Amino acid sequence: MAHNILVWIENVKGQAAAISHEALGAARSIADGGKVTAAVFGPNAGELAKEAIALGADSAVTCDDATLAEFRTEPAVALLARLATDAGAGVVMAGASTRGREVSGALAVALNAGAIADVTALELQDGRIVATRPVYAGKLLSAIAPAREPVVITTRSRAFPKPEADAGRSGEVASVAPVLSEDAIASKVVEFVAEGEGEVSLADARIIVSGGRGVGGPEGFKPVAELARALGGALGASRAAVDAGWIPYAYQVGQTGKTVSPDLYIACGISGAIQHQAGMRTSKMIVAVNSDPEAPIFKLARYGVVGDLFKIVPALTAEFKKRLGK
Amino acid sequence: MNIVVCTKQVPDTAATLKVDEQSNVSWGDAPLVLNPWDEYAVEEALRLKEKHGGKVTVVAMGPDATREALKQAVAMGCDEAVQLWDPAFDGSDAPTTAIILAIAIEKIGADLVLCGKQAIDGDTGLVPPGLAHRLSWPLLAFVAKIREIDPAGKTLAVERLLEEGRQVVSSRLPAVVAVVKEINEPRYPSFMGIRKASKMQPTVWSAADLGVDPAGAGRGSAGIQWTRIFAPPPRQGSVEFIAGDSPEDIAAKLADKLMAEKVI
Numbered sequence: 001m002a003h004n005i006l007v008w009i010e011n012v013k014g015q016a017a018a019i020s021h022e023a024l025g026a027a028r029s030i031a032d033g034g035k036v037t038a039a040v041f042g043p044n045a046g047e048l049a050k051e052a053i054a055l056g057a058d059s060a061v062t063c064d065d066a067t068l069a070e071f072r073t074e075p076a077v078a079l080l081a082r083l084a085t086d087a088g089a090g091v092v093m094a095g096a097s098t099r100g101r102e103v104s105g106a107l108a109v110a111l112n113a114g115a116i117a118d119v120t121a122l123e124l125q126d127g128r129i130v131a132t133r134p135v136y137a138g139k140l141l142s143a144i145a146p147a148r149e150p151v152v153i154t155t156r157s158r159a160f161p162k163p164e165a166d167a168g169r170s171g172e173v174a175s176v177a178p179v180l181s182e183d184a185i186a187s188k189v190v191e192f193v194a195e196g197e198g199e200v201s202l203a204d205a206r207i208i209v210s211g212g213r214g215v216g217g218p219e220g221f222k223p224v225a226e227l228a229r230a231l232g233g234a235l236g237a238s239r240a241a242v243d244a245g246w247i248p249y250a251y252q253v254g255q256t257g258k259t260v261s262p263d264l265y266i267a268c269g270i271s272g273a274i275q276h277q278a279g280m281r282t283s284k285m286i287v288a289v290n291s292d293p294e295a296p297i298f299k300l301a302r303y304g305v306v307g308d309l310f311k312i313v314p315a316l317t318a319e320f321k322k323r324l325g326k
Numbered sequence: 327m328n329i330v331v332c333t334k335q336v337p338d339t340a341a342t343l344k345v346d347e348q349s350n351v352s353w354g355d356a357p358l359v360l361n362p363w364d365e366y367a368v369e370e371a372l373r374l375k376e377k378h379g380g381k382v383t384v385v386a387m388g389p390d391a392t393r394e395a396l397k398q399a400v401a402m403g404c405d406e407a408v409q410l411w412d413p414a415f416d417g418s419d420a421p422t423t424a425i426i427l428a429i430a431i432e433k434i435g436a437d438l439v440l441c442g443k444q445a446i447d448g449d450t451g452l453v454p455p456g457l458a459h460r461l462s463w464p465l466l467a468f469v470a471k472i473r474e475i476d477p478a479g480k481t482l483a484v485e486r487l488l489e490e491g492r493q494v495v496s497s498r499l500p501a502v503v504a505v506v507k508e509i510n511e512p513r514y515p516s517f518m519g520i521r522k523a524s525k526m527q528p529t530v531w532s533a534a535d536l537g538v539d540p541a542g543a544g545r546g547s548a549g550i551q552w553t554r555i556f557a558p559p560p561r562q563g564s565v566e567f568i569a570g571d572s573p574e575d576i577a578a579k580l581a582d583k584l585m586a587e588k589v590i
Contacts, residue, residue: 012489012490070493071493072495073455073458073464073465073467074464074465077459097489098467098468098486098487098488098489099488101444101450101451101452101455101467102455102465102467103455104452104455105420105421105424105450105451105452105453105454105455105456105459106455106456106458106459106465107459108420108421108452108456108549109421109424109425109455109456109459109460110459112421112549113421113549114419114421114548114549114550115419115420115421115450115452115456115549115550116550117420117449117450117451117452118449118450130553134449134558135447135448135449135555136337136343136351136446136447136449137339137446137449138558139343139558140343140345140351140555140556140557140558141555141556141557141558142552142554142555142556143552143553143554143555143556144550144551144552144553145550145551145553146549146550146551147548147549147550147551148549151549151550186463186464186497186498186501187464187465187466187495187496187497187501188495188496188497189493189494189495190483190494190495190496191493191494192490192491192492192493192494193485193491193492193493193494194490194491195490195491195492196491201489201490203489207589207590231590248508249470249487249506249507249508250487250508252507255339255362255446256339256362256363256446256507257507263589264584264589264590273340274339274340274342275339275340278339281558281561284589285584285587285589286561287580287584288565293567298565298567299561299565300561301565302565302566302587303565303566303567303568303580303583303584304565304566304567304568305567305568305569305576305580306567306569307573307576308573311573312573312576312577314573315572315573315574315576315577316577316580316581318574318577319574319577319578319580319581320581320590323581323585324590
């Protein structure tokens, strides 16, 4: 059964979020002959629309009105609801980022739609969409099918490959007017304070190096961060380290922090409590450095080093700097 | 200021979950608790009440087991508890749950709604935005700090924790605010609070009390079907410990392995 799919492309300061392109690729894979339309709002929308078409959309709709320049749920949802209705979209998709989660929850109510959040796999069974998504922080998985259309689906970061661009693809790009005027929008963006600039974000990271209780204090994160930097990866932390005040909450990986699935996760001085495992167990490869050979983290790890992280981690940093020519 | 906190009861984060062939999930002896994210919402509500006066009402949708979560919130200091339950609600999906909560909030009357950013069982985070949409109130989610709030002037400003940093947003009240862990450190229930909670009977509202059409709620009206719940495949292979004569030797051996596996 063909599914017409509207994909919201998240615009972060004029650039499309990687997670949106992953969602676009996932949409293409389940459209089953239906049309995939990209919706792009905000600055540089025209260019991002063309990019979306090259990556697999059949057409795109843009709106670069000032009300949509900085993301806010209300105007984005109002316009997406109208576009989905006008296009007769059976499925609306977005990345399961913070903004994507806001949009999807509101849109589901606006469209009287079902909603499947944070999916890690999508397939067609006899033309019917079946999604897999983690529940209980990944301790279990659930298979979910839409009971009706429309349905709103968000995809987990890095769960779907980014599609290959094909510059030869062409499609119509239509510019539309916003639904809400500025005086109908209650929230106003005052400012944006960038954090961790120059650092790799946990959500997108291919490699994550995390520190836990074993780092012993704020200073102990230095060698962990240096290894992350040497590998071009992101820095993470366990709840124990965050709760101790050694590192800000934004770095926390786990059930009450971020859920990540990098290609490589290096856990330094992290025992591997079930709550931490929930946030990182889908990593492709896990390496653990811990002084306790009985630490539960070793049950998840492919490679383990039993020893003093303050000796092993700097040695790893030096080794990789040498090998990666840094 | 009247504040409503929306909560959910969930298995403890330390619970070991089991699932059978019929997709029934069980958690052994692990306790049912107030959703951890909601504890931050309750705490923030209590702090705002202490500063600005008013009343804090905790709401949860669910069968009688849900009362444990409501009791925990009352023990922390919430003034009143409302349980939304009707057999017709069983199996409601997230958007329908949001709508039922919104109807209850309208019945209670609120200047501010606080929620945790998501529940740790379903992990969807769909309810706060759905709730805000249904109420036609602004949604402020992933809030790490309420910078200022003016109940008389009906305005607030918050810091939202997004992937790339903090978005500072001002808004009018009433609004729906969904919080993250950074916002505060939840208090432990006091002895008096626990005593009060032990005697507490929540107000219970059924579909009829809320004016909800039973045919529009529950499993039958859900936009999705849960076809199966299952355990993830176990991580294959056991750990290979890397040992060596010196940290440098270990590092070189591990680097060899990781480069051969092409993860670096």
